[in-house]
Amino acid sequence: MRIAMVGSGYVGLVSGACFADFGHSVVCVDKDPAKIESLRAGRMPIYEPGLEALVAETVRQGRLTFRTDLTEAVAQADAVFIAVGTPSRRGDGFADLSYVYAAAREIAGALTGYTVVVTKSTVPVGTGDEVERIIREAAPDADVSVVSNPEFLREGAAIGDFKRPDRIVVGADEARAAEVMNEVYRPLYLNQAPILVTSRRTAELTKYAANAFLATKITFINEMADLCERVGADVQAVARGIGLDNRIGSKFLHAGPGYGGSCFPKDTLALVKTAQDAGSPVRLVETVVSVNDQRKRAMARKVIQACGGAVRGKTVAVLGLTFKPNTDDMREAPSLAIIAGLQDAGATVRAYDPEGMEQARTLLPDLAYAEDPYDCAEGADALVIVTEWNAFRALDFERLHGLMAAPVVVDLRNVYRPQDLEAKGFRYTGVGRPE
Numbered sequence: 001m002r003i004a005m006v007g008s009g010y011v012g013l014v015s016g017a018c019f020a021d022f023g024h025s026v027v028c029v030d031k032d033p034a035k036i037e038s039l040r041a042g043r044m045p046i047y048e049p050g051l052e053a054l055v056a057e058t059v060r061q062g063r064l065t066f067r068t069d070l071t072e073a074v075a076q077a078d079a080v081f082i083a084v085g086t087p088s089r090r091g092d093g094f095a096d097l098s099y100v101y102a103a104a105r106e107i108a109g110a111l112t113g114y115t116v117v118v119t120k121s122t123v124p125v126g127t128g129d130e131v132e133r134i135i136r137e138a139a140p141d142a143d144v145s146v147v148s149n150p151e152f153l154r155e156g157a158a159i160g161d162f163k164r165p166d167r168i169v170v171g172a173d174e175a176r177a178a179e180v181m182n183e184v185y186r187p188l189y190l191n192q193a194p195i196l197v198t199s200r201r202t203a204e205l206t207k208y209a210a211n212a213f214l215a216t217k218i219t220f221i222n223e224m225a226d227l228c229e230r231v232g233a234d235v236q237a238v239a240r241g242i243g244l245d246n247r248i249g250s251k252f253l254h255a256g257p258g259y260g261g262s263c264f265p266k267d268t269l270a271l272v273k274t275a276q277d278a279g280s281p282v283r284l285v286e287t288v289v290s291v292n293d294q295r296k297r298a299m300a301r302k303v304i305q306a307c308g309g310a311v312r313g314k315t316v317a318v319l320g321l322t323f324k325p326n327t328d329d330m331r332e333a334p335s336l337a338i339i340a341g342l343q344d345a346g347a348t349v350r351a352y353d354p355e356g357m358e359q360a361r362t363l364l365p366d367l368a369y370a371e372d373p374y375d376c377a378e379g380a381d382a383l384v385i386v387t388e389w390n391a392f393r394a395l396d397f398e399r400l401h402g403l404m405a406a407p408v409v410v411d412l413r414n415v416y417r418p419q420d421l422e423a424k425g426f427r428y429t430g431v432g433r434p435e
């Protein structure tokens with residue numbers, strides 16, 4: 001298959017490299033010449049484990065190339081994927097679809113022969129209809145089908161998720177389009193990944209429903225964690241106790257400082273708006289959004305409490321800034337609200353993150369950045385683990401005890417066992433666990 005990937009951001013690049021690895025011939029297109037230039041030189045615009053090596057290998061084998069102009073790639077393609085950004089529109093929270101529609105217009109002008117145009121970007125229900133309308137208006141003679149094929153990749157695990165998906169959802173209203181998509185994903189037959197063919201609108205909604213459900217699961221266990229703290233129960237045992245029930249499932253029941261990232265916050269909000277507009281509000285998801293927003297700031301109060309009720313004049317060391325490990329992504333990271341809350345309360349905050357500090361510097365200019373966890377903890381009155389990077393899972397607490405002004409640890413990801421740290425002389429606070 002010949003594939004054109006329009007948009008070489010996170011989704012486009014990972015999908016393009018994986019399709020090329022499957023044996024397809026892929027052109028990744030992006031309007032940003034600097035990005036294309038650096039991709040050609042083998043430099044990745046994002047941090048994603050395994051991506052650089054996969055891109056290098058598929059480029060070497062001649063199956064992956066990069067262009068700034070889509071004309072030739074689209075003309076030759078069997079399938080053209082739209083993988084451009086859909087940021088939240090400022091003001092109303094709706095997904096901003098202007099990049100998607102601009103891509104559709106440009107693609108329309110370059111189509112030759114039967115082509116399947118696939119939206120991979122997360123787009124509200126009905127966007128496929130509009131993409132099709134735009135293409136048909138711009139190119140009335142084009143032989144084209146418009147399909148929805150949402151992605152379910154997690155940052156930090158995207159390549160594995162792409163190659164071993166739980167399922168592939170294809171929203172195709174025409175059988176011949178579904179056939180092309182079957183060919184595109186044929187290399188995954190070996191892994192027996194189910195390909196679910198649905199209507200286009202169903203596929204579009206499935207993506208939002210999946211993310212909203214996962215966000216709800218996390219928010220549910222976070223509220224259980226708060227309750228556990230009140231009644232003296234252990235949320236991790238509760239999560240295991242309910243998760244072993246197959247109807248519930250054990251994943252995404254890890255209590256923490258609230259979900260962040262580029263997907264859950266944006267997609268839950270977009271679903272809320274779509275549902276309101278459709279006259280069928282999703283009140284459960286509305287509540288999830290507001291509970292999660294409040295939780296991030298509440299985590300700052302938790303730290304303040306662990307410091308004896310006040311942090312004015314104190315130094316707090318924060319380990320982990322990104323919204324989760326194995327990414328440099330700071331979007332909607334709980335660390336942003338937590339650090340702001342601590343600074344508002346008069347604390348000096350010093351932070352360390354293995355990959356996120358470059359992005360963090362622009363968002364958190366008033367922060368001191370450390371060289372490593374120990375440099376971060378030196379002289380601190382409390383150590384707060386906000387993101388569970390592997391580098392924070394086996395810290396040398398004897399060394400930390402000697403370095404810190406007060407032996408206080410707030411572990412917002414439950415990386416450690418309370419009894420272990422208490423045995424080492426620390427005052428330990430986790431999430432949803434008896435102290």
Ligand code: UGA
Pocket residue numbers: 122151152153154155156211214218251252253254255256257258259260261262263264267323324
């Ligand atoms: C999420 C989904 O998991 C993907 O399936 C989806 O494709 C993607 O959004 C998207 O729409 O593009 P991602 O945002 O990369 O992926 O990250 P997750 O691993 O899902 O984590 C999201 C947030 O939830 C993080 O802040 C994480 O720390 C938090 N989380 C996750 C918890 O607090 N507890 C958990 O048990 C799981």
